Amino acid sequence: MDRLNQALAWSKFRPVFPAYESDTWVGGSLHKRKSPAIRNGHLDATQEEPLVRSIWAASPNRLVGVWLGDEIVVNDIDVDLDKAEDGFNFLLENNLETPESYSQITPSGGKHIFYRNPGKPLGPDNNYRSPDKKTIRTGLDRKTGSSYVIAYSDTPPNFAELADAPQWLLDETKTAQLNEYSGTLADWIENLNPATADYRVVDAIKRFPTEDFDHQVMITKQTELVLLGAAGHPGIAEALELFQALWLFGDYNTNEYRIEWTAALEGAVRKFGGPEASKEKNK
Incomplete structure (x- = not known):
């Protein structure tokens, strides 16, 4: 066939x-x-x-x-x-x-x-x-x-x-605990560690997709960065900016894709951006 x-x-x-x-x-x-x-x-x-x-x-x-x-x-x-x-x-x-x-x-x-x-x-x-x-x-x-x-x-x-x-x-798999965040996305970003990106964040950036990627890849990578940010790792704001630039590259720099990006990031922060994740700070 x-x-x-x-x-x-x-x-x-x-x-x-x-x-x-x-x-x-x-x-x-x-x-x-x-x-x-x-x-x-x-x-x-x-x-x-x-x-x-x-x-x-x-x-x-x-x-x-x-x-x-x-x-x-x-x-x-x-x-x-x-x-x-x-x-x-x-x-x-x-x-x-x-x-x-x-x-x-x-x-x-x-x-x-x-x-x-x-x-x-x-x-x-x-x-x-x-x-x-x-x-x-x-x-x-x-x-x-x-x-x-x-x-x-x-x-x-x-x-x-x-x-x-x-x-x-x-069976449910053991993933990161949901660490809900009740503030706004702007508040969460403002409170991120402002220091230069450490090795964990640099590694995450190195693994950014090098070709067109879909909504699910975008969500997965956003979640990884949010978890790192909630755990206190520095450089997350810059990493998110770099990843957003990839998402909005070329013909995809439209209002529709910007709204999709923000909605997905707000969802990740609400679920994973809370302070309980800070127990990983010193790992």
Whole structure:
């Protein structure tokens, strides 16, 4: 089946969007294979047949990205022996059940198992159930909510026939505690540490995207900077200015994108900008 018909089939299940079929240089920036080939990624996903046809008529080789949303949870099992990563082995060693449900095999030999989410909305998580996200690689990723997978099968799932996700896949991950801030965004920025950026902030700046990025990347990076600022790290105001300049670069310097930036930053500060995070100051 060609990609257009694959996209049309999957659009009956969930909204779809185009993704790069190989590492591609565009305007001096490298876009990695499987990354969105559309400005706002899954936020621009669609189930409208005329739009799907138009997208793949223009770029017939694009992979089909599938935005999962809150109702779907995918157990993404990876195998990467170069990184000592074997999700199948992790499942066996930890006696984690995998109820039978719709699945697709990935080109790398991994597997996506699709489940219904019977409970509250969850977030995606890489190296799921790992106590150390940096060095212990489980080979299991949870895809749900504001995340996506690539369609490899020509036949999509039937939602009504999906099994409920196993409880272990629905466990909330231990992320930073919500440190709510009740003041205004201007107050929060005014009270940031004014000293020169330290190594943590410099490292965050070095990891700013070097190509067009979508709303979800913007939110993720804003949250990282807000957490650092709340923990007392210096240089956050300047880092936010630099990152905002990337978000508003070129044709994106519009009132719409400025409003989107401010709304997202206000949300991050309300959730993560409070003083309780200051316990990390001396780390």
